[in-house]
Amino acid sequence: MTSLLLAEQVLNGLQFGMMLFLMSAGLTLVFGVMGLINLAHGSFYMIGAFACASVAMATGSWFLGLAASLAAAAVAGVLVELLVIRRLYDRDHLDQVLATFALILVFSEGTRYLFGSFPLFLDVPAALSGAVTLPGGIAYPVYRLAIIAAGIAVAIGLFWLVGRTRLGIRIRAGEADREMIAALGVDIDRLYTIVFALGAALAGFAGAMLGTIQSVQVGMGEPVLILAFVVIVIGGIGSIKGALIGSMLVGLTDTLGRTLLPVAFSTILPPSDANAVGSALASLLIYVLMAGILVFRPSGLYGGRSA
Amino acid sequence: MKKVGILTAACAAALFAGASAQAGDVKVGMITTLSGGGAGLGIDVRDGFELALKQAGADNIELVIEDDQRKPDVAVQLADKLIQSEQVDVLTGIIWSNLAMAVVPAATAQGKFYLSPNAGPSALAGKGCHENYFNVAWQNDNLHEAAGAYAKDTGYKNSFILAPNYPAGKDALTGYKRFYDGDLAGEIYTKLGQTDYAAEIAQIRASGADSVFFFLPGGMGIAFLKQYAQSGVDLPVVGPAFSFDQGILQAVGEAALGVKNTSQWSKDIDNPANAAFVEGFQAEYGRLPSLYASQGYDTANLLISAAAKADVADADAFRAALAAAEFDSVRGAFKFGPNHHPIQDIYVREVIKEGDVYTNKIIATGLADHADAYAGDCKF
Numbered sequence: 001m002t003s004l005l006l007a008e009q010v011l012n013g014l015q016f017g018m019m020l021f022l023m024s025a026g027l028t029l030v031f032g033v034m035g036l037i038n039l040a041h042g043s044f045y046m047i048g049a050f051a052c053a054s055v056a057m058a059t060g061s062w063f064l065g066l067a068a069s070l071a072a073a074a075v076a077g078v079l080v081e082l083l084v085i086r087r088l089y090d091r092d093h094l095d096q097v098l099a100t101f102a103l104i105l106v107f108s109e110g111t112r113y114l115f116g117s118f119p120l121f122l123d124v125p126a127a128l129s130g131a132v133t134l135p136g137g138i139a140y141p142v143y144r145l146a147i148i149a150a151g152i153a154v155a156i157g158l159f160w161l162v163g164r165t166r167l168g169i170r171i172r173a174g175e176a177d178r179e180m181i182a183a184l185g186v187d188i189d190r191l192y193t194i195v196f197a198l199g200a201a202l203a204g205f206a207g208a209m210l211g212t213i214q215s216v217q218v219g220m221g222e223p224v225l226i227l228a229f230v231v232i233v234i235g236g237i238g239s240i241k242g243a244l245i246g247s248m249l250v251g252l253t254d255t256l257g258r259t260l261l262p263v264a265f266s267t268i269l270p271p272s273d274a275n276a277v278g279s280a281l282a283s284l285l286i287y288v289l290m291a292g293i294l295v296f297r298p299s300g301l302y303g304g305r306s307a
Numbered sequence: 308m309k310k311v312g313i314l315t316a317a318c319a320a321a322l323f324a325g326a327s328a329q330a331g332d333v334k335v336g337m338i339t340t341l342s343g344g345g346a347g348l349g350i351d352v353r354d355g356f357e358l359a360l361k362q363a364g365a366d367n368i369e370l371v372i373e374d375d376q377r378k379p380d381v382a383v384q385l386a387d388k389l390i391q392s393e394q395v396d397v398l399t400g401i402i403w404s405n406l407a408m409a410v411v412p413a414a415t416a417q418g419k420f421y422l423s424p425n426a427g428p429s430a431l432a433g434k435g436c437h438e439n440y441f442n443v444a445w446q447n448d449n450l451h452e453a454a455g456a457y458a459k460d461t462g463y464k465n466s467f468i469l470a471p472n473y474p475a476g477k478d479a480l481t482g483y484k485r486f487y488d489g490d491l492a493g494e495i496y497t498k499l500g501q502t503d504y505a506a507e508i509a510q511i512r513a514s515g516a517d518s519v520f521f522f523l524p525g526g527m528g529i530a531f532l533k534q535y536a537q538s539g540v541d542l543p544v545v546g547p548a549f550s551f552d553q554g555i556l557q558a559v560g561e562a563a564l565g566v567k568n569t570s571q572w573s574k575d576i577d578n579p580a581n582a583a584f585v586e587g588f589q590a591e592y593g594r595l596p597s598l599y600a601s602q603g604y605d606t607a608n609l610l611i612s613a614a615a616k617a618d619v620a621d622a623d624a625f626r627a628a629l630a631a632a633e634f635d636s637v638r639g640a641f642k643f644g645p646n647h648h649p650i651q652d653i654y655v656r657e658v659i660k661e662g663d664v665y666t667n668k669i670i671a672t673g674l675a676d677h678a679d680a681y682a683g684d685c686k687f
Contacts (some may be wrong), residue, residue: 005513012505019503021463074575109342117346119558121318124537131539138510144505174364180501215558219343220403223500255506262495271494279496 008138010252011260015144017251018151024228025158025245026199029043032238036085037093039100041228042204043107044223048073048204049211049220050111053122054056066208073204074197077142077301081196084190104222112218119217147209148293150304154202157223158240169196175238230286234293238301244303330582334369335582336389338382338410341374345525348402348599349374352424354592355584355603356399362587365611366598371395376620377440378403379409386410389627390417396619397422400605402561403600404428404447404475415439418622420629423521424606425599429478432648433681439622441647443606446676446679447475450547453569453653453673467516467542468559469507471495471523479522479547485680492516497523504531508538518542522551529558536562540608543567548667551658553597556665563658570599571649572638573656573669580608580635594665599600601637608634619680640676 026040051072056065084103123129124143131139170191173181182188182292202213203221211220231250235242262278269277293301337356339399340349351650360368371393375382382401385398389395397420407426415420415437427446431437458466468483468491470476476496492514495507498609506528511519511614517544523531529552535544543654548570556563574585574595588596617624632643651672656667 002513008509009506011510013506016503110663112342112346115352118349118554119526121558121560123533123560123562127527129537131537141534141539143537186667210502213530215528215529217529217558220502220526223502258376258497258506259510275494275496279498283498284474 003307004136005259008140009138009255011134011138011140012144013252013255014061014248015148015251016255017248018205018233019242020224020227020244020251021151021247022154023200023203023224023301024231024247025240026155026202026206026242027228028232028235028238028243029158029171030196030199031232032088033171036087036088037096037100038085038199039097039225040080040103040107041199042225043104043199044073044076044203045105045207045210045221045224046111046218047076049116049216050120050207051121051204052208052211053116053120053216056122057120062212063121063124066205068202069204073207074201076204077197078193078214080200082192083264085196087193089192115218117218119215122212122216123250124166138287141218143213150205150209154205155240162240167194168190183226204214230290232300234290234300235298236300239300239302242300242302249289253287253289254282255291257282261285321330322346322480330371332367333397333610333619334393334395335371335397335399335610336386336395337400338375338385338389338406339372340377340397340402341372343376345377345392345402348425349366350432351399351554351597351599352402352606353473353605355588355596356424356599356604356607358587358591358600359607359611361606362407362583363608363611365607365614367614368607368610372400374400375406377406381591382406382410383413386414389412390419392475396420397610397668399424399610401426407431411424411440412437420625422606422629423609424602427648427679428474429679429681432646432679433684436646436681436685436687438626438647438687439603441643442649443609444602444649445653446648446681447478448482448485448635449653449674449677449679450549451522451570452486452680453484453655453677454545454547455483457569457655457671457673458483458487458518458520461518463487463518463543465492465506465515466490466518466520467492467494467514468520469493469495469523470521471499471501471527473499474523478524478651483520486674487520497527501527501579504534505538507531508535508540512538512540516542519544521546522549525555529555532559532562532566548572548598548656551656551667552599552600552629553595553666553686556658556667560665564660566658567670568656568667569653570598570667571651571653571672572598573654573667575668576637576639578635578637578639581637581639582639586638589623595664604640605634605636605641607638612614615633625647644678644682646679646682648679648682650676 018289052065052069053069056062131141136177220253234272235246261282262275265274265278331371344585347469399422406640412419420439423442425444427442471673544566546568548568551568570612613628616628619625655671655673657670
């Protein structure tokens, strides 16, 4: 393995991590602030991708589709919060899991009813297509660089929002003590609706960004959701910083594990066995990472509070 | 008014009684995937099957359709229900090999017939074969073998091959290697359901390969092809038809143009049965048929041909009628081998654009009169 290939794989790992961050940022916000386990987060991801694909197909503009994905997922988030989630805050986590799992089924079959069972077409816009040669001679797809940039922008935006704005102060206060900030005159119901819509919009954005280079189809959100849960457990529930670090760790571990493990095993095993063992182990690697981190930091890397 | 109603009911009852007493009546239970991921395949099989019944006016065949949600446990429950309370004579419809493995051996052991419109796991083709199990599509390895043969004929010397890490993925790479005799620049098993292939594409780029073979069904293939097209790697790609069927191609778009893929069916196969099928399917459902739809259509026509010759109550005669396969397949020549799996031509197709629609056209025959590698292990 050359150092050039290794550098490219590190870049791929970072890019994969950014994809995961877009998805897990919203999830950790909702989980941390509202104490809600939202399995339907993957459905907002799917809604974002479908909104982007259908608007891009109708108007021919991918960027309009991206805007539509934010709007559609946020609106869906508001509706879901008002109609369903609001009734779940005082219930235990099992009820939340059941109700939001039901939402997955409703959204999946509803999407199938509207769009049919076949995957939709969504392609990279001309402005972001093709590959560029980076310093060092790595040919890298422009769109993947755009994903990294979008992830960095979202991270900066969220740190600013949570750390520097009035809304951010309320979000942090709501995380710390729900009754107390309600007593201080903050409309906690509205705050929760806003946070939930923000989380949904982030998932929708992720869905549109990633749907573009993946497959826009019913049920696309659930595999990503599992990885996003791994990320927020590693990073610490409710911490944006944790979600960022956790995403990077998971992205790098997964990508490098996938490429390096088979190579490493081939030094001690015959090639076909090395391949089989290496790829089997690589798919476990992020869960091993999660277990390892939980042994030393039971509430995750940046999860100070006991939830 | 009331009188008319009673009369109609009486007529209907008489008709029904008449029909069910007729020889050649068959009750068919279809278990297929109609919801969740992969529903497009089941819907195509169902639509193709129903179209054949409709075109033949086969009102001696009663069809009960159930949705397995792609879950083996659900499929097993549905099979029990269809066999015990619906008392079907024939089962069909399963798309996925793991579901077929859960349902087929039990159903055939109870004396039911099973006609597979899609899944063809090697375990049911070799030692685990059964005289009542007929595969109307292919043995799982077949299309991959044709891809390997095509790569060899084209003169590829250094292929990079990848497939998901599960039984059908391993069968795929085994099938390819059975006919391809060049070197391997790399061999990768990806995670099942993986959506990001940046790491694999980087390895392909660095490997010095002269061609890429991949088997990534459904959404995985869409993701791989889109990312591959963006990566700047431009090695020729070969794959089985599963990543290039009519339902998927529109979602991949331009990225698939020119890719070679192997299939036992294509909409441009020139025979009257295929023309009637393609035209009828478009008229009925408003879309082009996929290879899954063609398999559903052939399965139904096989059943119709057997029901016309023998009574399903006479299992030996019905089995012989099925094995004779005297129907006009949309694939052209079609016959069963000794293990009741197809012997058929497998074509190489190229993805083209017709107007606004992406579709396939045949450019060569990959393997002629091809049987599967497991037939020798099958003893009824």
